[in-house]
Amino acid sequence: MSFEMWAEKYRPKTLDEMVNQKEIVERLKSFVKAKNVPHCIFAGPPGTGKTTAALCLARDLYGDAYREHIMELNASDERGIDVVRETVKTFARIRSIGEVPFKIMILDEADNMTADAQQALRRTMERYTETCRFILCANYSGKIIEPIQSRCAPFRFTYLPREEHDKYLRHIADNEGVKLLNDGLDAIYEVCGGDLRRAINTLQAAASLGKPVDAKIVYSIAGRANPADVQKMIETAMKGNFLEARKQLREMIQKYGVAGSDIIRQIHTEIFRADIPEPWKIKLADIVGEIDYRLVEGADEEVQLSALLARLVEAAYEIKGLKKV
């Protein structure tokens, strides 16, 4: 078992090593061959290979010294307009020396850039096309303003299909000497969707327990990583204990840093599994939807979600009343 982060260790180095995303990989390879790359947008869900593809493309294009020719900037950490004005511009306008006449700027998580910064970027992209090509990675291309979209070739990444996912994880498990059981693999796929970063992290955390990786371990890991304590919280609320449920919620948000949108997504799932009369499920779904919407507008996730908890307490109270009659 190696002691670094496996998601990084097994990140493909060249386009050939990329799993799936066949059409995309093919076209990127043709860019390398022609030694010409247009501005690109790589859009798609997390952990599907966007950042990886950008890095592989660079390595295939420039060789092992590719670091000298690229700059990686993460918009989630540096989202303001100043970054575009200073850092990006400075990098973009200086010509690269070498076989390939342009550099590559990787703007990762670009959907977190402010609209202002994007507007500023728009001019930079045009002025310095000769010397610099931009690759924007984003989960939602909708958050990229249209003028920029129109300057870029769009590539849509999708979750890995099940067989590819399984093959890749088995490969890692074998290599690390980890016993990965079938139901463990099923569980990883269920918990992580097709997000390979999460899948690999889950596998590594599960392996750290030093036991064969089965479904039970995976669920407990996933529960701790993105607390399925949600279920417990719902139960507490449905038992009528609002204060305790709010405390659990607070813990999840403050201690584990779980996002409100994550929690509400799980609440939504749990409601349809809950032991309550069928018509109530759809009533509650309506309430969950309303709060989900308010989460977007509101200032404080705990306040919004605890309003939802209060509605659950109320619903349980009414359901109990119905049963008595």
Added chain:
Amino acid sequence: MYQPWAVKYKPKSLKEVVGNKEAIRKFVEWVKSWDGGIPKKRAAFLYGPPGVGKTVTVEALANDFRMELVEKNASDYRTEEAVKRFAGLASQYSSLFGTKRIILFDELDGLTGTADKGGVKAITDIIKTAQCPIVLIANNAFDPRFANLRNYCLLIEFKKPPATEVLKHLKAICLKEGIDAEENALKFIAQRSEGDIRSAVTDLQALAQGKKRLSYEDVAWLGFRDRQETIFTVLRMILYGKTCEGAKRAVNMADVDIDMLFEWIYENVPAHLTNPHDLARAMDALSMADVYRGRIRTTQDWSFVRYVIDFMTAGVAMARVNTKTSGWTPFRFPERIQALSKSKEERAMQLEIGRKIKRKCHISAQRASKEVLPYLRIIFKNNVEMAAGIAKWLDLTPEMIAYLAENDKKANTIIKLLE
């Protein structure tokens, strides 16, 4: 359930009423004058600031004189018809059993809407022909709505008693509760109440109940928060408010900013609105208040704050439909304020670790701190070798290792492995 001390130590006899001797003397004289026939003014209008003993005086008098007290608040007589229902009672001085009767219309300030105009007029009509003493109470007798009504009333002003009188009252309560209180501490509470005996007593309870000793330090912290009105009074106005107007007014009285007041309300709603329907309504109101806070943030238009206030005060007050107001529940300091400051440090630590991850893993520090860090926690708790390997690879500091391992012994083992 505890009894509010304001109720427990409510004067039962006029002797026990603190201060306002002159007002009480005038009032007693007027009531006694009924024995010699109907006096010129058939109604007495007691007015003055909240919590100085207006209602209590009437109740104590009825008790001392063994009179039958018919007591009504604004909500009972909002309309003309409602008031007229009391007309019959007012037409006789004595009841069937020979006890003398006194009729009290309390909290006249509560009559505001146009529908209530008829109520004031109907009261005036009853007074004109009343056969027994009628008492009116309001904070402000000089409201234009009462202009005509005033002509038929003997006006009696209740003033704020001096702090020394309030102090005496507080001392007496401490004695009965077996609390050894520092003079300074009680003085502080008395002064801060500015003559509102009710709030002084309530604050004393909030601060001293269950204690054997009450020191100046125990109370002094209240000082910076509220010069105008105690936060407890403000909360009471909101959580137990009967009108939107009253609940909204609380905001101006609070000496804390809107966000802090929001925290106080958010903390205390569940314990004070226990009925599930009321709770859901109140939390919904707070949720809407928060939505408007969000809208202020996105639009940078501060004027939306009026809707924040509407929901967090009036919205919460109107949520109370089923929960009884009896009993005493103490107000609690917002727990989240403490938690928030703690978690600020924690978030800073998480972000620092996120930065370390970012340098190696091509993901933003922001997301790494949320999406990758939880897995590290598990690894650091379960596998010291792997943890040491990762700590080295990411170049984590000992503090970061300790944070991830959540256990000093484990953290030390990991650090040793690094060397």
